[in-house]
Amino acid sequence: MKKFLIPLMILLFMNCGSDDSVKDFTAANEEEILEYTSAQGLNAQRSDSGLYYIINEAGSGSSPAASSNVTVAYRGYFTDGTVFDESNSEGISFDLSGVIAGWTEGITYFNEGGSGILLIPSRLAYGTRGRSGIPGGAVLIFDITLISVN
Template sequence: MNRILLVLLLLSAIIYGCGKSGVDPVVQYQNQKAIDDKIISDYIAANAGLNAKRIDTTGVWYVIKDGEQGSGNVLYTSSTQVTVGYTAKILTSGTVVAQTDKFHPTYILGGVIKGWQLGIPQIKPGGNVRLLVPSRYAYGPYPQDSLKLPANSVMDFQIQLYNVTN
């Protein structure tokens, strides 16, 4: 009898431990979305001359200075290769977490963060775009230790597009 009670007690502890704990992931996502969107909208409001445009309802904003659109006809797909130079900063602190110098890496568009997938097609080869990317379209709740990038970082990317290959 004692063994049965012990087994039932252990089983109930296991079941209780497997139950929901903490914040619902959907609520957590919505809360972070609101925080990120406020950070970006406050930044844009504080920098009135920025002339930023939002990409649909994504929360990703872009800025293209006059004459920096680039040229050519480009069809972007998820398998398009893009050769870029870039600087990546945390928007709230301005801390540079990554940048290219003389080396310009080539990426497959479908393999980069969603903010880049949405923002790079706004320009053509030779173009230059600044992207303000909420954490949900950057690295999300995952810290990037190699970049010393905290979780849920809102990002500011300056991207020069050198080449596009389909």
């Protein structure tokens, strides 16, 4: 019995570690964003990183850098319309260097007073693991208004 137990325990412990196979959502996210923008009649720009953005109002104030502190009013939702987060109309202030990559890049396309939409693939958001209320691999959409560059 002992000679079978040790190999079995080794096999079990080998399989208890982290999953080294990480699903790549790049193609699925791209397709989901393109289907969403088409269905909604949106004309989005695609950056080199894969972030899609729509500038509804460019704004006329200062433009933030990726390291700026900004105040932004937003509503975050999935492509099915389910809202997962939302600020009040006064917005929230934060450093762009401390948020998801899609925001760090996307907010810099707007000037103060500007508004629009960010369509963020999972690799620029919470990746394959997700976070509370956001499943891994999820495309995130944000309606944003850049209130100020602080």
